[in-house]
Amino acid sequence: MSDQTPCLLVVEDDPHLAETLAAAFARRGYEVHSATREEAAIGLAGRYAFTHAIVDLKLAEGSGLGVVKALGEKQDPPAIVVLTGFASISTAVEAIKLGATQYLAKPATAREIEAAFGHRAGMAMPEIEAPQIGVKAQEWELIQRTLAETGFNISETARRLGMHRRTLARKLAAHRAATEGASDTAEL
Numbered sequence: 434m435s436d437q438t439p440c441l442l443v444v445e446d447d448p449h450l451a452e453t454l455a456a457a458f459a460r461r462g463y464e465v466h467s468a469t470r471e472e473a474a475i476g477l478a479g480r481y482a483f484t485h486a487i488v489d490l491k492l493a494e495g496s497g498l499g500v501v502k503a504l505g506e507k508q509d510p511p512a513i514v515v516l517t518g519f520a521s522i523s524t525a526v527e528a529i530k531l532g533a534t535q536y537l538a539k540p541a542t543a544r545e546i547e548a549a550f551g552h553r554a555g556m557a558m559p560e561i562e563a564p565q566i567g568v569k570a571q572e573w574e575l576i577q578r579t580l581a582e583t584g585f586n587i588s589e590t591a592r593r594l595g596m597h598r599r600t601l602a603r604k605l606a607a608h609r610a611a612t613e614g615a616s617d618t619a620e621l
Contacts, residue, residue, distance in 0.1 A: 442486040442511070443467045444474040444500050446493045454487060457543035471495020475503045483511040485550050488533075490517035490524060491577070493609065498524070498531060498581040505532015512550040516541055519570055523578050531581070573608060576601070 441463040445451035448469070455465040466481060468474035471492055477483075478500075486504055490497040497515060504513055515528040518539040525536040535549035576594065583589040591601040 438462065438464050439484045440464045440481055440511075441466070442474060442477055442481070442483045442488075442504075444471075444486065444488040444492070444497060445469065445516070446489060446491075454543065454546075458547075461543065461547065469493070471497070471499045474500045478504055478507065482509065486511045486513045487546060488513060488515050490515055490528070491519065491573075496577060496580065496585070498527060498577065499585060501528055501531045501533050502581075514546050514549045516546075519574060521574055524574065527578060527581050572604075576604065 439462065441458050443451055443454050443458070443465060445454065445467070446469045451467050451469065455467050459465050463485065466477050466483075468477055469492070472495060474488070474495075483504070486500075488497045488500050488504075492500075497517075501513055501515060504510055510532050512534040513528075513532055515525075515533045515536045516539050517524065517536070528536050537545060537549055541549075576590070579590045579593050580587075583593065587601060587605075588598050591598040594601065
């Protein structure tokens with residue numbers, strides 16, 4: 434990678450979207466690396482000096498907020514755009530606090546994402562239209578936000594949510610299984 438070549442990390446658990454984003458940004462001159470899980474993304478962040486990152490908020494394994502936190506703590510953090518299909522003010526604020534440059538609701542075009550990389554504090558933020566979401570999605574959003582607030586401590590998250598730690602662990606496992614089942618079905 435030359436000093437002028439921007440280096441991009443794409444963290445997206447939907448393989449088709451990840452491939453589309455990687456191809457679009459490769460055509461724009463970026464060196465692109467992809468990960469589908471939080472752990473893999475953080476590993477790549479330790480090996481490459483990313484100048485830009487696109488991070489999906491909801492991952493099948495791990496949390497996009499965990500990736501944003503890890504990238505934001507780097508000595509020279511990249512411009513980070515968080516993408517989500519479940520836009521909410523609370524997760525937008527949390528992502529920005531952790532180091533995100535911008536927060537966009539899906540679907541977002543490569544042009545919109547690239548423009549968002551240039552966002553700086555104090556600039557006007559584009560409006561985020563939050564889709565109407567059901568109770569289960571709202572609960573999942575609250576769990577994710579509280580997990581991020583507690584540094585991903587399950588016991589403390591369960592205490593703050595007023596539920597037993599095992600109940601929270603079951604909900605996390607059930608969501609992981611449901612997401613994995615959905616991705617398995619989509620591949621058929």
